[in-house]
Amino acid sequence: MMVSPASVLKSAMAKVPWVLSLVVSAMAFCLFFLQTALDLYKTGQKGLTFVLLSAGAGIAYGLIVIPLLGVIIWLVLKLAKSAKDLKWVVSSLCLSYSGAMIYGLLGILFSLVFAWKTSVAFGVTGVLWAIGPMIIAIRATTDGKNMLSIPIATVVSGIVLLSWSLFGQL
Numbered sequence: 625m626m627v628s629p630a631s632v633l634k635s636a637m638a639k640v641p642w643v644l645s646l647v648v649s650a651m652a653f654c655l656f657f658l659q660t661a662l663d664l665y666k667t668g669q670k671g672l673t674f675v676l677l678s679a680g681a682g683i684a685y686g687l688i689v690i691p692l693l694g695v696i697i698w699l700v701l702k703l704a705k706s707a708k709d710l711k712w713v714v715s716s717l718c719l720s721y722s723g724a725m726i727y728g729l730l731g732i733l734f735s736l737v738f739a740w741k742t743s744v745a746f747g748v749t750g751v752l753w754a755i756g757p758m759i760i761a762i763r764a765t766t767d768g769k770n771m772l773s774i775p776i777a778t779v780v781s782g783i784v785l786l787s788w789s790l791f792g793q794l
Contacts, residue, residue, distance in 0.1 A: 649718035650686035655728025657682030660743040716761035724750030
């Protein structure tokens with residue numbers, strides 16, 4: 625999904641179990657929130673309990689918030705006469721964060737091995753990397769209409785980054 629989202633959507637999306645999509649989303653946000661917590665822990669702003677709770681909050685975010693955004697996208701696309709079903713839209717949105725999961729793994733590695741602060745360099749980059757696959761997924765549901773796919777992906781990505789920013793300020 626990260627390298628060639630269009631081909632995944634055309635050939636393999638029907639074969640991808642929806643549970644796998646949720647696991648990708650949950651892992652991506654677990655690692656993203658964990659990076660943020662580790663950065664705050666390293667600077668003395670938060671304690672170890674916050675680090676552990678952050679991993680759980682990231683899992684919940686990936687399991688609940690991202691699929692909920694997928695449901696909202698599906699409702700908007702239904703108004704635009706999309707033929708794709710709810711499971712397909714939610715799964716493709718969750719799989720859009722596969723790049724964020726890879727960036728999250730790399731970020732945790734660099735954070736633990738080199739003691740870098742990685743939430744912006746790796747975490748935000750991973751979330752931004754998801755915009756491309758998300759646009760392609762939404763475009764696939766609207767028969768190629770960029771008038772819907774780009775604004776929807778932009779709003780969803782903005783919501784994700786804004787909520788992450790608020791999380792970091794807790």
